[in-house]
Amino acid sequence: MRAGWSYVGRRALFALITILVAISLNFVLFRLAPGDRTSALRCQGCTQEFKAQVRAEFGLDRSVPEQYLVYVKETATGNLGRSFVTQQPVLAELWKPVRNTIPMVLLGTLFAISLGLTLGVVSAWRRGTITDRTSVWSGLLLYSLPTQWLALMLIFYAAGPLGLPTSDIADPYLAYENPGWWPELVDRLQHMVLPAATIGLVLFGEYTLITRSSMLEALGEDYILTARAKGLSNWQIVRRHALRNSLLPIVTLIFLSLGFILGGAILIETVFNYPGIGLQLYESVTERDYPMLQGGFLLLTVSVILMNFLADLLYFRLDPRVTE
Amino acid sequence: MSPQELAEAIIPATADTRRRPPVWRFLKGHPQAAIGAAILIVFALIAILGPWIAPYGPREQVGPIFGTPSNPHPLGLDDAGIDILSLLIHGARITLIVGFTGALVAVLVGGTIGIISGYFGGRLDNLLMRVTDYFLVLPDLVLLIVVASIWGRSLRNIIIIIGLVYWTFMARLIRSQVKVVRERAYVKRAQALGASHLRIILRHVLPQVLPLILAQTVLMVALAIFLETAISFLGLGDPNAPSWGRMIENGFDRSAISYGAWWAIVPPGLAVAIVIMAFNMLGTAAEDALNPRLKVSHLLRRHFRMRPLPDKDAAR
Amino acid sequence: MSALAVEDLHVWFDLPGGRELHAVQGIDLALEPGERLGLVGESGCGKTTAILAMMGLLPPSASVAGRVLLAGGDILAGGDRTMRPHRWTDIAMVFQGAMNAFDPVRTVGDQIAEPLERAGLAAGRAARTRTAELLELVGISGERQDRYPHEFSGGMRQRAAIAMALACEPKVLLADEPTTALDVMVQAQILELLVRLTDELGLAMVLVTHDLPLVSQACTHAAVMYAGRIAETGTTRELHHAPLHPYTRMLFEATPDLRGTDAVRSIPGAPPRLDEPTVGCPFQPRCDRAFGPCATTRPPRRTTEPGHLTHCHLEGGA
Amino acid sequence: MSEPLLEIEDLVVGYRQGRKGVVQAVDGVSLAVAAGAMVALVGESGCGKTTTAQAAMRMAPIASGRIRYRGADITALGSRALRPIRRELQLIFQDPYESLDPRFRVRDTVLEPLQIHGIADDREGRMRRALERAGLTPPELYLDRYPHELSGGQRQRVSIAAALALEPTMLLADEPVSMLDVSVRAGILGLLDDLRRDGLGVLMITHDLSTAARYADRICVMYLGRIVEEGPTAEVIGDPRHPYTQALLSVVPRPDPDDAGEPRILRGETPNPADVPTGCRFHPRCPVAQDRCRTDDPVLAPAGAAGHRAACPYA
């Protein structure tokens, strides 16, 4: 298992290096942004002197390398600066929306994974049958729907009949009435259903298609033929051999997409008025809130990198061949 | 026999189809791709002929705000009283142009980098892949919003952004393919003959990866259109170009939902979905066709059939 | 009674465009317990297809006619359903590329024990013990059963594949080119192993290969296939010393011998296409002794000695 | 024997493998091929045969040693200076299915070397002559075919024709027939034999001793990056000195079932060049190994008849 740990170590190191690179490139990216960075101070009535003072306060009057050093040091200690808009620490300001987004995204992804994987497997197994064709077409269709449009359609045609709320994360006044945790949880979940369903449906299409083709690849392998020769039943073959092998590429995909969904939730959050990280970043862009943006970028890239790392770890668990 | 071998073993026996152009053969063998191609041709025609076949202009107010679908306006009117059907027809052009050129940028950039990286390998490869990694971990939609709002929103910028977001996928994919092709004996043979890198790339490597690049381009166009609608929806689209994405945005922004004006949102979304789906149908079919590993399945519900023995005399 | 007999086996594959490929065109084979039969022939002549048909493992695009008799009973007639209970317990197989015959994500032992559990022969600890025994039998330490396939070398994997095939003590073993892609030395090891095992266990074995000398050394009997048909069957001795079919003779002539001095000659031309019907003898265009009827009449089946038969118009040997 | 065309001297080739360092795929190989001669290089898989040939073509990283062509040292030539050499030195690959570009017609494949070397005059004629020499007559029948429309033997002939188009003087054939059916092997080997009779030097790599015995003048037996025995064919086959050669010969299957012999099957796996044993590299599998074999690394020394050498003190 020594080889294994060195693998994990190497992946961890790699993740770490990528994070460092991301930190640096984030700095560069935002330094490339044109315009007066203090314009985001939303202080159009302020005097130039005051703007200069603020620039000094944010360290913007120093040389770029100096700024970089300060930035790296601060980032390392978890200080991502203060939002230009609210003047509050970025990390805290980011955490609020992230906290809202994560459960919604998880719910949607879980839905997509469980359904997409099942359908993909069944579809590959029953290749060429009606079941297969139906799921391929529905997968293709869902995969092709513009996210925001699907969300709008859900509002149009599903929210009403199902009696589901179409915006926000919770009934704003429920907490005020203090009804206890159960109704609050139910309420939260109800608010999560539509956005999560949108994510779920979009991903579901993708997952179905990918699971299917990955499964088909596995089913074409010689060991499947061997397993058949050994007299195993189809179900045994799928369960014991095909599934695990076809899961390998899917795992990476799922983990990678988790990170992206977090950022990609913007569209869904916009439609459903869901105060999550996507919406927050979008707002920060229009407000030119560079500290927030830089922090948000870092958060997202780091989460993608970490997800990647997790995928590597899982891969390591699932695939004995991975040792170097 | 491995699936590849099997596939190859079968080809010579069926080689008489070889004279027909491969595209035609491919479409014939894959109804999914054929349907996709047919849809795309229809939309391409619409895009080309748009100004002539649209009943009204893209700016022409022909009735009340959110006029309901009726005889002269089968898809109703939008938030400025403009005929939705006409808008759809006019928008096809922009949407398709953005899709194609965006994908083209991605393919050109990603393809070049992928080929260079995969073919030469070594340090250059390492360096290029690290850069790709960074772009790969950047959440694309967020990157795009930042760039769009910083650079300003014009069609050209949107196209560049799409290229910027998607070139990494392309680069990765092509690179891995080129790495495989590079090890092929016929490439080695050309090297042994003293052929220049350029010649090898152009004559041997590129033609080999081209079908895959094409299949990916098709899928990339779908992604690009997808992204265009997303950008537009977030209000970052080019205000001078009436794309389908902007139609959805307009409807959404101007409260078509609350108005109950489904016709302002459903048709453009459907149009996008159909076009994307057509591209996806074509692209995934091509991708599958190019993947020999999908040709064989050892586990199927159906099994071989029994049939009576052939008539011995007839066989003689 | 033969351990395994094949009677008039035909296999067709559907080709795109509604055409058909007649891969196996009526072969007969019979195999006594303990007998090793070499199945030789050029690439694409239908060897693999034939033994896949015996295992009932053909893809859905295939259709089959004929009988596969296992200890006298036809196991082919009912398709996959009647086949499955016999697989591995009565008739087992070593695949062409043993490299890929193992699932990369499960331990070797696991995969050897799998059919044991399926057939209810052993489970849990008993299965592990049996797996260890089997591995020892093919010369691999039993402790290695917890290893993954990629941790085995090519030769070891091939031996493990043989161990796997023996798991349920089958009566018939089908080995599809078990040594191609292996080194000469490893090939010798594997052959020796197979010979020993068939002798010890009284197994009947079909050994598919295109290497004639291999068959000469490892098998008692041989069947030479050409274009989906049997050209000649007999003991290896008969085939070498008194071939009845020119194809057999020419194959031997094309094979260089380490110490031999005879000229080595290739067989001109190429095998016929199997997706078109053949008229007459399929070997006729390449045959150096073709004459009148060869081009028009399908050669009859002829027997000189018991068990030595051929499909050839020539009488009195090639 | 005439002047050697190709000489390989003390060749060492190392491949970088992961972080662990360098694998010495070839570790001190010397051999020479003269015009009109065929030298066979035999050995187990992974022993470095291909690497040797590729190094001779300057396609593998040479760590040390010399490659001489017609007496000129080409070990360090730049790619421009190598071009004329590459015209004369041609490589034929093992796998005829892989070594032809599936998108090239036969014509293009055979013309390509001429284009690369900028030979403009009489291209058409050269191409036809090459095809005819490779036994593809009449050439018209093949010119416009794609590889998938050819049989395996024909494909291999096309790649030989492509090699002949430049009218080389030396052929390196890396297992040219191992992927082919027995029925066509003899044809290809016969072709190579004819070519060398025409004055070409041929270095043939094979793992089939019967083939080597039948066609080569000299046989070099390689084991784990080294040549362990070398000599005229009749000598090596008839009087093998190295225990490895002896074992190898003993396991060659014979077509005659009655001519079985006593196979001396070596135990153990194919050796791994990443893990070379100390002393004689063959000792862990050697049936006659003594204590000193564990420590002393034997060198090729004359054994038996003239020109026959073996790297074993007990030879």
Next chain:
Amino acid sequence: GGGESTTPGQGGGDASTAVGGETAAAAIKPGGIFRLGTTSGPDSPNPFVAFSATSYIFFTNTYPALVKYDEEFQIVGDWAESWETSEDGKVWTFTVKPGEWSDGTPLTAEDAAFTGNLIIKYADGPAGVLAPYLTHATSVEAPDDTTVVITYEKAVANVLPQLQQFFILPQHILEPLVGDKGKGLKKWDPTKGGQVGGGSFFIKEYDDKGTTILERNPGYYGTAPLVDAVGVTVYQNSDAMLAALDGGQLDSVDTVPPTLAEQYASNPKFQLQVGDSTFVYDIGFNSNPDKPENKELLDPKVREALAMGIDRQKIIDVVLNGYGTPAATMFTPLSGEYLNTDIQPEPFDIAGGNAILDELGYAKGADGTRQTPDGEPMEYEVILPESVEGIDRLFEIVQDGWGQMGVKVTANKMDSTAAFEAIGAPEWKYLDFDIMMWDWVGYIDPDFMLSVVTCDQYGSWSDTGYCNPAYDELYLKQGVTLDPAARKDIVWEMQQILYDDKPYIQVAQKQSIVAYTDQWTNLTDPFLAGLTKIPWEVIGQKAS
């Protein structure tokens, strides 16, 4: 800048007319929570940081102010019971009512003095946002607990309108946080650990993306609100908000999109109020005479011609669905007598505009685009800020009209920050841009809007680069003219100057449309304007 929806004190409805539903007065049931939806969220609970109208609504309801507007937009006392002015108009003395902060601490004049002096001290720094409300003030003193004395350096015309947004902050909370050079002010989070309010409410829970709940302040100096609490929920889009209103999760929404107004008007479950606002769409021209290119646009005649190419009625019909009025100056009827009613919008007259341009010598080229005498085509880029609702449609209509006159414009859409930057570029010298479209949301008092076009607003509020010393002189004069009638004349004159020079072409006033459910009553107009104080003492749920 380019002041838009985020300007302090967004104009709300007034003089509104209730449309539809029944208006009969009913018995009121006290208590309960009033739930309001808005599409523009607060940006900060900290008055030293905040700009957004919603934040200002919170401040008016949670911080004491000396005076307020009543329903007729007349200034009346709020915390101040009475006040008097010194002869020279420089010293204002207010007598304030006793009250308590929501944490029980007494609210005294000391708090006012502390807040006032803090703002004055840091006016050029962290308190810059609040400084306009004490312009020209030199000190605020508290001779005793109920007396606030504000001293100005000169007589100021609009002291009271400014003071209605001078929010008094809790000294006992803020004083320890001020820090060196006032650095602590901007970092202050008043809601951390619970906000301390001194108005009718205090912020119980604050969520700038969700719901903020204001709870009744028991120590309020005025008449206690009838409701227990007020909730304000932020929505990213009006559809979500209206769905909540329809679904009964809200009692009221602050803006109904014009496209939907009719639906609510005809629904008996809702009350709809439509009224004038201070929101005016405008088209701004770069008026900096130094701009290097496209100088023809500096010519007021050209601008006049362009103004004639604007189909204001179509804009009102399409963009506002009829809920707007044509505008010709920066003021709306909300500004009362200060609106110069002599100025009328230019007629929509393509031919007339063409005639002017022809006359000026800008002949049409081959492609129909006019050219300047130098041969430059009249093609311009128009800066469009993204956040302005309906701006795309507005632009399209203007583009069509101008297109017919041979003037070609393309949109360059940006987020508002970028747009404002682009207008000032480079470095607030106003050299690059040609035309922009935006809106202004002013106050009832004309001072601020008039100031926007003065010379010293370069780099600050100016979004046209307009600078006219004569105008500036008038501006200073109106600021110290205490006689309303005299001041009105000056303001009218200033509007005429702007109309003649046309740094802006005002297009239309966007009316405010407010909806609430029929369950509520006494939501007398204008109950939502950040400009005025909401009469919570009468607003309540119908008893039945």
